[in-house]
Amino acid sequence: MSIGSEVVVLARVVVVGAGYAGVMAANRLAAVNRSDVRVTVVNPRPEFVERVRLHEHAAGVANAVRPLSGLLHRDVRLRVATVDAIAERSVLLDDGGALDFDHLLYAVGSTAASGLAGSENAWSIADLDGAASLRTRLRQLPARAHVVVIGGGLTGIESAAEIAYRYPSLRVELVSQSVASGLPESSRTIIERKLANAGVVLRTGLRVTAVRADGVETDAGRLPSDCTVWAGSFDVPDLALRSGLPVAPDGRLRTDDALVCAGHPRIVGAGDAVAPPGHVGDQLRMSCQAAIPMGAHGADTVLALIRGERPAPVSIGMTGQAMSLGRRDGFIQATHRDDTPREFVLSGRVAAVVKERVCRYTITLMRFPRAYRWLPGPTPTAPAPPPVAAR
Template identity: 80%
Template sequence: MTHVVVVGAGYAGVMAANRLAAVGQSDVRVTVVNPRPEFVERIRLHEHAAGGASAVQERRGLLHRDVRLRVATVDEIAARSVRLDDGAALDFDYLLYAVGSTAAQGPPGAEYACSIADLAGADSLRGQLPRLSAGARVVVIGGGLTGIETAAEIAYRYPSLVVELVSQSVAGWLPESSRASIEGKLAKAGVRLRTGVRVTGIRPDGVVTDTGLLPSDCTVWAGSFGVPDLALRSGLPVAADGRLRTDDTLVCVDHGRIVGVGDAVAPPRHVGEHLRMSCQAAIPMGAHGADTVLALIRGERPEPLSLGLAGQAISLGRRDGFIQATHRDDSARGFVLSGRVAAVVKERVCRFTVASMRFSRAYRWLPGPTPTVPEPNSIAVR
């Protein structure tokens, strides 16, 4: 019996575990280790935080019936086993590293803000917002997808509150016409934009910026993402940002029995430079990682990762949205969708995301852009 341990049960981990169980041989046993029994639908955390649809789902019906779930936290990864926070150890033949991402370290005083990157922060915000009086100020820090969606959702659910979005720019990676459209939609939704502003600290009564103090009754941190330090603590090879380094098949560069998938993995640039932390990349990476493990079990050479992206979908409340079509390398194309149609498409994307993990065996994804010159990497099984 070959034992595969999957560390993490987010989008990448669930897809990988389900595909292993659905496609694998009868002599492959799969155990998922995750700190909580429920599945957190992170792409709905902004809805959850604003008092809308819950981002928490029961894993029953989501995980394959043959996958065993162990509710625990992995403290350390050794050569052929993992040590859990309860002192127990799990041996593995192969390990799928799918620990996902977390909120990056915020500015000084970040403890006074609700982080929207995890369920604890979203739960805290969900409890705070209904207690605010009319006219209270909610300041959202961050002009990325998370900040945009969170600010719009709060303004939609709580029109009596003053919602402000503070950032150097809003959707700064998109073409100018797309940025202008999104900014206009945020303003129409009632979100006040403060761009060109750098946040230097957070206080209980406001946000410290390079232009002065911005009063706030409730502050939301929606900055960049970081990754858990499990790989670093375990002595595995990591990139400068702490992500596990892999070859182009997603096998760890110096541990041939560990395969990395999702946000916490840094594959070579020629296959992964265009991939951003997102469920759009995590789910196909999870599927490919499962296929890589199965190839290793069979004694075959795994296929290199080839993963293309299709677009970026942004919800702006429940009745408006914006979708930027992209080339497979995630660069913007000229086609966009906007308004209610975009809101409907975004909702269907969210629903398909969950459905794709249930039907893991049939899941397929877009091939990636033409790769650049590969970087040298080596694998050593130990």
């Protein structure tokens, strides 16, 4: 386009995915008020899903969905579609259309990992459809029905506690090798006690081998189940792999330390589906705590590329692990910036209030993207130089 006699070259930026990373990136890009940058977000649905609330959505105590129209910057265009493939300068959509781009921000997020025999017999809360289906199933269960939650991480802990508090007539069991394995023993003891107080039966030291329609097979025998909830590990969409982009062994998009895709300087990654080098990304577990600052840094990297500048390395520090244990209880483990636990913990009603405020604050952050600042990461350890060949 042209303004007077000045020719302005339009930079078309396509953001793939409207989760925490994608929305933050799109809003931060649009908020610079540059007439030469046009931002389009491609997402399969017109709503934003608060994944940190999916366990609440499944239990029927909260709604994890809000319209993207009320969250995206007014200058961001939304295209409701699924990206089937990423070509050199365009994305191909499932509705037969295509969008050309000068820069692309890859923020497709994560999904529930599959591979467990009989996984089709379990309800997953890794996405909205699974959580909504589980919500319907829980409402249909009679008193004293068995609900088995597989997975002892934060998602499994929160899900088991929320279901037990919301449906006290159900028998809720949490099955896992361990509970909150990354936390200190003292923290695990507190969490296990709180789960027991909520009515959750803990079955630790077990490995699930298969899910049946009426039960769960473990290495120690079979557990009856009228409703099995999968809250295990996460996976990522295979869009990068299918598009011929470089990926890590787990399918995440490979990037450099500024989040630029290796060998594809027009593509920038952010969020769960991205694998930056270990010296800047080892502490970045899949979470909105990491996705939001990654989205902001990804936007800054795109802007630097548009200006022809060298983007800065990403630096993000973690602050803690927070979990709700029903509506009136919670637990927060403070961490160092490298995500290793500190001594400080917060528990009880105060922790539940703090966790709720954190969830609300994530929405506020994305509405004020240019003002957003984040904790820098631990002092990076520079990658080792390549060995010198002997002469």
